[in-house]
Amino acid sequence: MPTTYRPYMPDQGLLLPMSLSEWLPEDHLAYFISDAVDALDLEAFHARYEGDGRRRQPFDPRMMVKVMIYGYATGVFSSRKMARKLHEDVAFRLLCANNYPAHRTIREFRQLHLKEFSALFVQVVKLAKEAGLVSLGRVGVDGTKIKANASKHKAMSYGRMQDEEARLKREIAGLLKQAESQDQADEDRCGPEDKNGGLPAELTRRADRLKVIEEAKARIEERARQSDKADGRFVDEDGVTRAMSGWRVKRAYGEPEPKAQDNFTDPDSRIMVSGGAFEQCYNAQAAVDEDSRLIVAADLGNVAADNASLLPMVDQIQCNTESQPKMVLADTGYASEAGFLGLESRGIEACIALGGGEKQRAIKSDLPATLRMLRRLHSPEGRVHYRRRKVIPEPVFGWIKQAVGFRSFSLRSIAKVSAEWRLMCTAMNLRRMHRLTWMSA
Numbered sequence: 001m002p003t004t005y006r007p008y009m010p011d012q013g014l015l016l017p018m019s020l021s022e023w024l025p026e027d028h029l030a031y032f033i034s035d036a037v038d039a040l041d042l043e044a045f046h047a048r049y050e051g052d053g054r055r056r057q058p059f060d061p062r063m064m065v066k067v068m069i070y071g072y073a074t075g076v077f078s079s080r081k082m083a084r085k086l087h088e089d090v091a092f093r094l095l096c097a098n099n100y101p102a103h104r105t106i107r108e109f110r111q112l113h114l115k116e117f118s119a120l121f122v123q124v125v126k127l128a129k130e131a132g133l134v135s136l137g138r139v140g141v142d143g144t145k146i147k148a149n150a151s152k153h154k155a156m157s158y159g160r161m162q163d164e165e166a167r168l169k170r171e172i173a174g175l176l177k178q179a180e181s182q183d184q185a186d187e188d189r190c191g192p193e194d195k196n197g198g199l200p201a202e203l204t205r206r207a208d209r210l211k212v213i214e215e216a217k218a219r220i221e222e223r224a225r226q227s228d229k230a231d232g233r234f235v236d237e238d239g240v241t242r243a244m245s246g247w248r249v250k251r252a253y254g255e256p257e258p259k260a261q262d263n264f265t266d267p268d269s270r271i272m273v274s275g276g277a278f279e280q281c282y283n284a285q286a287a288v289d290e291d292s293r294l295i296v297a298a299d300l301g302n303v304a305a306d307n308a309s310l311l312p313m314v315d316q317i318q319c320n321t322e323s324q325p326k327m328v329l330a331d332t333g334y335a336s337e338a339g340f341l342g343l344e345s346r347g348i349e350a351c352i353a354l355g356g357g358e359k360q361r362a363i364k365s366d367l368p369a370t371l372r373m374l375r376r377l378h379s380p381e382g383r384v385h386y387r388r389r390k391v392i393p394e395p396v397f398g399w400i401k402q403a404v405g406f407r408s409f410s411l412r413s414i415a416k417v418s419a420e421w422r423l424m425c426t427a428m429n430l431r432r433m434h435r436l437t438w439m440s441a
Helices: 029-039 043-047 061-073 079-088 090-096 103-112 114-130 158-190 201-230 307-321 337-345 368-378 380-386 393-403 414-440
Strands: 138-147 155-157 261-263 270-274 277-289 295-301 327-330 349-352
Touching: 029 061, 029 090, 029 114, 029 414, 043 061, 043 114, 061 079, 061 090, 061 103, 061 114, 061 414, 079 090, 079 103, 103 114, 114 295, 114 307, 114 414, 138 270, 138 307, 138 393, 155 158, 158 201, 158 261, 201 261, 261 270, 277 307, 277 393, 277 414, 295 307, 295 414, 307 327, 307 337, 327 380, 337 349, 337 368, 349 368, 349 380, 368 380, 393 414
Parallel strands: 138 327, 327 349
Antiparallel strands: 138 277, 155 261, 270 277, 277 295
16 A cells, blocks of 8 residues: 655645744744744934934834844844845844845944944843842853954964064165165156056055054053042152052053063953963953842953952842842952942942962951851851852853854954953843743743
């Protein structure tokens, strides 16, 4: 008996148009993101297009925001890939509803509304708080290094810049002398009117590179001046650079270390250790609620150390949720006397590691807040709290980097990258909220 297959007629047209609600399961993430974005205040997105009836009809910002957030929530970060998904992926087609912006339009929308996307993160956190998903019992604060949109091979140290600057100046002087000799020879042979009026290509190339290096040197020198100013260094009457304590400093005021680097592609990024290797990175910070695994505060910087981020992250938690966490957990990278005193003044309990062995024995008696933290960590209650630290923020970073594949930023400069990090956190929060509501259904 021959096998009977189910009907398969790919060329058969549909007698009636299909409803968008039939394209995906009713509990799909795309529907949840669409409903969540509709519940948010997008007035700031619309404001850019108000008051100009002469322009061509722009795409609805609601649709663009939904596509952008769904893309980041599912591992699609490139504007070109998003534009292709709008034609090929059912979920993207449902969200765009027969609107097909080009990749340039998607890219420009993201760049134009970076400030608005940052504000959406706060709205989503407040939405989760109102829905009862955020408890703020224990909050884990941690950072992760994410690669910048720049290669570490496009960075150069200050010492190397000085050598390159001197070499290029010598070569430019030689080329100028050679060009003058050639111009004089051409004038003697063909007359004064036979001049091309342009610089040799080699001279132009070296001049452009010299300009780039001089700009990078100026950025490093400005950072060195700002660092010396923040450290309290000063120049005495004899022109000697001294530390705040009055001790003489070998390095002149505002003079960078020879190893200080600057990147030509993204000057705001820094060399940091990521995945056991030195990479051009940013330091992305997140505060995660223990019960829901939702990100309640997000920040980003270009300093590898974490200790200066503790109090700003705690303040951002209170600003975003209008509540204080009962317990803050963090690793030893966040330990500092100033940070502990700041938490005590805010009435917030914390368990923050101080390192082990020699580090703990080296704690001085003139650091009272650090000594109190040490006693709390050694208490039975403190040990119970601190054991929960790794299982709060680390899974979230795992979802972002491994499950979703967000290991490198698409934008450049610290302002744009900060907004992109908050956009990523917004997408992850909505993805997690979808999961939590599905589990509770």
